[in-house]
Amino acid sequence: MTEQTIQRLDPAALASLVSTAVAEQPVTDLHTHVFSPLFGASPDHHGLMLWGIDDLVTYHYLIAEVFRVVPSNELPYYSFFAMSKQEQADHIWKHLFVERTPLSEACRGVITTLSKLGLDPHEKTLEPYRQWFSEQEPGAFVDKVMQVANVDQITMTNAFFDDNERHMWMHNPDLAGDARFAPVLRIDKLLLDWPAASNVLRECGYDVRVDFSGQTMDEITRMLHEWIEKMKAVYVATSLPPEFHYPTLPPERNHADRIIRDALLPVLHERNMPWALMIGARRGANPALQAAGDMGGRADINAVVNLCRQFQDNRFMVTMLSRENQHELAVVARKFGNLFVFGCWWFLNNPSLIEEMTRMRLELLGTTFAPQHSDARILDQLVYKWDHSRKIIAKVLTDKYSDLAASGYHVTEEQIRKDVAMLLRDNYRKFVGLPT
Ligand code: RAT
Ligand code: ZN
Numbered sequence: 001m002t003e004q005t006i007q008r009l010d011p012a013a014l015a016s017l018v019s020t021a022v023a024e025q026p027v028t029d030l031h032t033h034v035f036s037p038l039f040g041a042s043p044d045h046h047g048l049m050l051w052g053i054d055d056l057v058t059y060h061y062l063i064a065e066v067f068r069v070v071p072s073n074e075l076p077y078y079s080f081f082a083m084s085k086q087e088q089a090d091h092i093w094k095h096l097f098v099e100r101t102p103l104s105e106a107c108r109g110v111i112t113t114l115s116k117l118g119l120d121p122h123e124k125t126l127e128p129y130r131q132w133f134s135e136q137e138p139g140a141f142v143d144k145v146m147q148v149a150n151v152d153q154i155t156m157t158n159a160f161f162d163d164n165e166r167h168m169w170m171h172n173p174d175l176a177g178d179a180r181f182a183p184v185l186r187i188d189k190l191l192l193d194w195p196a197a198s199n200v201l202r203e204c205g206y207d208v209r210v211d212f213s214g215q216t217m218d219e220i221t222r223m224l225h226e227w228i229e230k231m232k233a234v235y236v237a238t239s240l241p242p243e244f245h246y247p248t249l250p251p252e253r254n255h256a257d258r259i260i261r262d263a264l265l266p267v268l269h270e271r272n273m274p275w276a277l278m279i280g281a282r283r284g285a286n287p288a289l290q291a292a293g294d295m296g297g298r299a300d301i302n303a304v305v306n307l308c309r310q311f312q313d314n315r316f317m318v319t320m321l322s323r324e325n326q327h328e329l330a331v332v333a334r335k336f337g338n339l340f341v342f343g344c345w346w347f348l349n350n351p352s353l354i355e356e357m358t359r360m361r362l363e364l365l366g367t368t369f370a371p372q373h374s375d376a377r378i379l380d381q382l383v384y385k386w387d388h389s390r391k392i393i394a395k396v397l398t399d400k401y402s403d404l405a406a407s408g409y410h411v412t413e414e415q416i417r418k419d420v421a422m423l424l425r426d427n428y429r430k431f432v433g434l435p436t
Helices: 011-024 053-057 060-069 077-082 085-098 105-116 127-134 138-149 163-171 188-192 194-203 216-231 255-271 287-293 302-310 323-335 351-365 381-406 413-432
Strands: 027-029 151-155 236-240 275-279 316-320 339-341
Touching: 011 381, 011 413, 027 381, 027 413, 053 085, 053 105, 053 127, 060 077, 060 085, 060 105, 060 287, 077 085, 077 287, 085 105, 105 381, 138 151, 138 381, 151 381, 163 216, 188 194, 188 236, 188 255, 194 216, 194 255, 216 255, 255 275, 275 302, 302 316, 302 323, 316 323, 323 339, 323 351, 339 413, 351 381, 381 413
Parallel strands: 027 151, 236 275, 275 316, 316 339
Antiparallel strands: none
């Protein structure tokens, strides 16, 4: 590099170059729960695609928060869940947005989303927002949100063991037909509740037995191939509890170990496809809160070590839910090139923790990870989840480039843009084999 191409940027110029590069870089969002309009997006919201003010305000993170203000001895859980979605949204809006300052991350997210969509977030009732959303057409609204959030592809979560969703896939061969959305085969129950999973597989025509006799493993293999193909899945995913473990050496200990070793990983190897593990979700800590009742727990990192070491020809995408697991996960990724670390998941998707994790990952892994995924459930949330995360990623990168400058190395704008493209889009796309 010649002397002229080296930019010695002053701190303000560097910060502005980095934040522009981060803002302008389209993101491939690698894990969400958003569905395409093909799954149904009617204005009465009976489909799977969630969008608009009532879905936004009844996000399960906000349901958990409203029960801190109006506890269940004042409004029992069952009474809340018996209310219509609009009534639930009115209740949440009143208590979290009108009578209190919306300071929490999930509350601020609604404010950012409304503001960036051009709406005034100070309304005392939801009616003006309802009116505005009723004028949006779902398909065009997807384009609008993707443009405001600068997201080029939304990765879905397509749950084979969800009866409603599975029936949709069985009766509509074109569900993967919206190129803005990438499907993912999600198979939690196969590993977490084999007796129940085997019943569903049998109902679907797979000759499996709960004791693994007969053709069971071949039939699980057949199901995985068939459903990866039917969904046109880009990867296979599971969310796992803190207790998840994979032993050091065969023989296997339980159903999950056998299925992982003899069906899941061979299928993925044959198809050159990664397995995404999201480890640390403890379901139903407060079951009455439904989807809002889950919590997290610290997991054993050796599960990840053992999988990466024993299956070196397989590839693993891993995120973990507890803050305590983050350092060891980044260290393990230094040992195994077949491990791709991604995202600040769920209770970690908060500015203070995103900053801490992104800084640590850059220090341990350089640019070889994906700092964030949105986990959005409601389409509109892409706006805030990415706006908030981009600002933190830009801040951390600016600090790191300043540290480099203090060490005598000055980055070019081209380098900054390349780093940002890898972090927000290309590392993930390469890892799953999508075009970059
Ligand atoms: O983040 C969430 O919305 C959680 O409820 C879970 O869905 C989690 O992200 C998961 O994928 O299991
Ligand atoms: Zn998720």
